[in-house]
Amino acid sequence: MSNYNFAQIEKKWQKVWEEKKAFRVVENDKPKYYVLEMFPYPSGKIHMGHVRNYSIGDVVARFMKMRGYNVLHPMGWDAFGLPAENAAIKNQAKPDKWTIENIKDMKEQFKLLGFSYDWDREVATCLPDYYKWTQYLFIKFFEKGLAYKKRSFVNWCPSCETVLANEQVVSGLCERCDSLVTKRDLEQWYLKITDYAQELLDDIDKLEGWPEKVKLMQKNWIGKSIGAEVEFEIEDFDKKLKIFTTRPDTICGVTYMVLAPEHEYVKQMVKGTEYEEKVNEFVSKVQHMSEIERSSTELEKEGLFIGKYAINPITGKRVPIYIANYVMVDYGTGAIMAVPAHDDRDYDFAKKYNLDIIEVINEDGIMINSGEFDNLTSQEAFDKIVQKLQEMGIGKKTVNYRLRDWLISRQRYWGCPIPIIYCDDCGAVPVNEQDLPVVLPKDVMFTGKGQSPLATSKEFAQAPCPKCGKKGRRDLDTMDTFIDSSWYFLRYIDPKNDKEPFSKELVNKWMQVDQYIGGVEHAILHLLYSRFFTKVLRDLGMLDFDEPFSNLLTQGMVLKDGAKMSKSKGNIVSPLEIIEKYGADTARLFVLFAAPPERDLEWSDQGVEGCFRFINRVYRLVDELKNVVCVDSKTEELSKEDKKIRYSIHSTLKKVTEDISGRFNFNTAISSLMELVNDMYKYKELEDRNPSILKEGLEIIITILAPFVPHVAEELWQIIGKQGSIHDIEWPSYDETALVKDEIEVVVQINGKVKGKLNLPADISKEDMEKLALQDDKISEMIKEKQIVKVIGVPKKLVNIVVK
Structure with a gap:
């Protein structure tokens, strides 16, 4: 008898599959099936999370092929990002060389696992033949008015002298040098995702193949709320303070106002006053906190009176203006009206700073202490107060979204260059399509300090204006890597196309992705951005569908000793060691057998x-x-x-x-x-x-x-x-x-306790089943001195004899 020599068997069949291009997709008349796992960052080494995610997808792909479908199962690399740049700073490695070597290594490791990918469709987002079309799409967004520039606060490391992405800030410190991170006001590029907020929200209900928890997370992230926009006058200040509230019915209970410390009015209102120094100190302190800390319900609420008063437009009362750590400039208008009697957060703040608390709705939901609106229900007051504000010209009923426009600027080298040239005469001008891609220069320095490495290139920064031909300067930022992953699933369908990002005909044929698989950590941003891109590309006439992914599976994590595998915990199990000891098939079988896909796997x-x-x-x-x-x-x-x-x-x-x-x-x-x-x-x-x-x-x-x-x-x-x-x-x-069974197994109980089993004809009647149970030698012996109260038969399953 021969032995199971997994090493020999796996090597043999991997070679056969590669030589025959066994998983290459050709266009044919079979029904299509597009299965896709979220593509990985090429870190160089696969981990058990990869094995699990991609094994799930591979089972689906192979099964659907055997079911008669023409299966598209591609793979590529989300290849831009911070790790490559950090490696360049630390080891003087070239980001492109470092990334390409990692891709090569990971590709070989994926092949060891026998995944059925069509490698002819492989894409890497860091290669010019891909990011040329990322730049093309950015220009289309720009031309449609969906890409724009504005000033905003960003994370700034004073030691590294550079802007940090949110993921580089750990507990308020720079992940690279542990310095305290501050905020800096810079001009940045945004995509106008808020233009699609309502459609993104409405279409969640069409995603029948998505997990409910993911749909709920997306709804909460978009965060639609109906309320009113109200303008409050500020004493001795020539501008009005605009706020958004979901509870205009409580406006008579406003006892103070709170602004985000970064609100544009704050510095103007305290300039030259006795409050200026303390306000500046407070602003600096708050800017060292992360958004997560500031929005936490556990946060101790801290604030500062800034010496100004607003006027309540309904009651005419003066209310003090504070700044506080729990109000953020990017949410709503960056200012709130505080009603401490009907909001826990406002109540805590009012108690701490000894501010008035005025109840305006009683336990029965009826208005009190609200002048002309007394004795109305809360809903009646909502409508009447909004109507009055509209008549006064200082308010209106409005819809607000928690969703903010997407900040895509990164002061980084290893990302897709933004294809914009600035001209003193023409302003911001997109690069001509025939001049794409704007290729990343090689002559850059990686110091980890100062401005973007792109600024260190002698060749890159200067470029003629595409409109007038005069001297211009390139944008020195690169794009957020979420841009690259917002359309990669479309490029897989037509990866060699050098005339356009993808053929409309082919994309309409293969999309939507029938089954998308990936971690729940991408449930909000990546999936939301991909949905947004799809809708914009539809409106640009590039495709004819509304949503990218029909069905979604979010797989659980791989745990060891109850914790996620990580270097810091020292609990990593190397897939390569498992493959070497037991073979790839064993590794695959274990991650598929040990737990349902959506659950964490121990x-x-x-x-x-x-x-x-x-x-x-x-x-x-x-x-x-x-x-x-x-x-x-x-x-x-x-x-x-x-x-x-x-x-x-x-x-x-x-x-x-x-x-x-x-x-x-x-x-x-x-x-x-x-x-x-x-x-x-x-x-x-x-x-x-x-x-x-x-x-x-x-x-x-x-x-x-x-x-x-x-x-x-x-x-x-x-x-x-x-x-x-x-x-x-x-x-x-x-x-x-x-x-169809000839016989069935029937359980026999006495007073609800199992006492025996009988093999009986499958077509036996309930009456005969009960009769045979009573005649069974073993059972009849047990009940011979008992009085039978009743016999309960469940056809083809059990007989329960009740005795006393």
């Missing part, structure tokens, strides 16, 4: 060992029976045992088919397959075993295994004398007649 060395033993067990079974099943044999009259094993074979096939189709219950599918293998081992030991049934069983076992453990399935298929690839065969249909 790593288990014993679980891996168990999966390895199972594959060996299947291999031995097939190897032992190969001579039996390779011989054609006639199906004889089926014995009781024949029928029993055929029931096991076809019920397993039915369950696995249903578990993979849409539900992705891979763990239960594999579990039922393990039970079938146990049954086959018992059946093969019978003297009167039927060779044709052994053959049927082995063929179905190997077929079911194929999407999960593709290498060994190919080998076993060959061992039983089959030609060609198992992944090219049609997924079998289960035999309905095999699922």
Whole structure:
């Protein structure tokens, strides 16, 4: 008997697949199926999260191919980003060289796992043939008025003398040098995602194949609220303070106003006053805090009176103006009216600073202390007060969104250059399409300090104006890497196109993505930005659909000892070590078997060992029976045992088919397959075993295994004398007649406790079932001295005899 030599088998079939381009997609008349996992950042080494995410996608891709679909299953690289630049600063490595080497290494590791990718469609977002079209799309957004520049506060490290992205700020400190991060007011590029806020919100309800928790997260992020915009006059100040409130009915309970410390009016109002110094100190202190800290419900509310008063437009009362750490300039108008009697946060602040608290709604929801609006319901007051504000010309009913326009500027080198040239005469002018891509220069310095590395290039910064030809200067920022991943799924469909980002005809044919798979950590930003891009490209006439992803699966994390695998925790398990010790098929089988895909998976060395033993067990079974099943044999009259094993074979096939189709219950599918293998081992030991049934069983076992453990399935298929690839065969249909049982097992209970089991004819009546249960020798002995109160029969399941 031959041994399961996984290293030899996996190498052999990977070579065959590569030589035959087994997973290359060609256009044909089969129904299409586009399965996609979120593409990775090329860090150089795969981790168990990668193995899990991409194994899930590979099962779906292989299964759907066997179901008769033309499957598109591409892979590429989200290749721009901070790590490459940090490596350049730390090790004087070239970001492009460092990234390309990492891509090469990770690609080889993915191939070791046997993933069925069409590598002819590979894209890397850092290559000019990709980012040329990212720049093209930016220009289209710019021309449509959806890309614009404005001043805003950004994270600033005074030690590194550079702007930091939010992800570079850890607990208020620069991740590179641990210096305290401050805020700096800079001019930045934005995309006008707020123009699509309502449609993005409305269309969430169309995403029937998305998890409810993800849809809720997106709804909350967009954060629609209906209320009123109100202008408050400020004493001795020539501008009005605009606020948004969802509760205009409580306006008579306003006892103070609060501005974000960064609000543009603050410095103007305190300039030259006794409050200026303290306000500046407070502003500096708050700017060292992260947005997460400032929006936390646990935050201790701190504020400062700035010496100014606003006038309540309904009551005419003077109310003091404060600045506070819990109000942020980017939310709403950066100012709020505070009603401490009806808001916990305002109440805490009012108690701390001894401010008035005026109740304006009683326990029954009726207005009080509100002058002409007394005795109205809260909703009636809402409408009447908004109407009055409108008549006064200082307010209106309005809709507000938590969603803010997307800040895309990054003062970084390793990103897509922004294709804009500034001209003293013409202003901001997009680069001409024929001059794209604006290629990243090579002559840059990586110091980690000062302005963007692009500014250090002698060649890059200066460029003629595309409009008038006079001397101009390039934009020295690069784009947020979320831009690259907001349209990559479209480029996969037409990756070699050098005339346009993608063919409209091809994209309309292949989209939407039928199944998208990735981590829940991308549930908001990446998915929201991809939805936004799709809608804009539709409005630009580049495609004809509204949403990019029909179905979404967010897989759980891989944990060890209850914690996410990480270097800092010292609990990392290397996929390459598992592949070397047990093989890729075992690694794949474990991550698919150990937990449902959407749940976190706890790593288990014993679980891996168990999966390895199972594959060996299947291999031995097939190897032992190969001579039996390779011989054609006639199906004889089926014995009781024949029928029993055929029931096991076809019920397993039915369950696995249903578990993979849409539900992705891979763990239960594999579990039922393990039970079938146990049954086959018992059946093969019978003297009167039927060779044709052994053959049927082995063929179905190997077929079911194929999407999960593709290498060994190919080998076993060959061992039983089959030609060609198992992944090219049609997924079998289960035999309905095999699922009809001659006998059923009926449980017998006495007073609700199980006392025995009976094998009875499948078509037995309820009455006969009860009668036979009472006549059973074992049962009748137990109840012979008891009085039977009643007999309860559940057809084809159980009989409960109630006695006293």
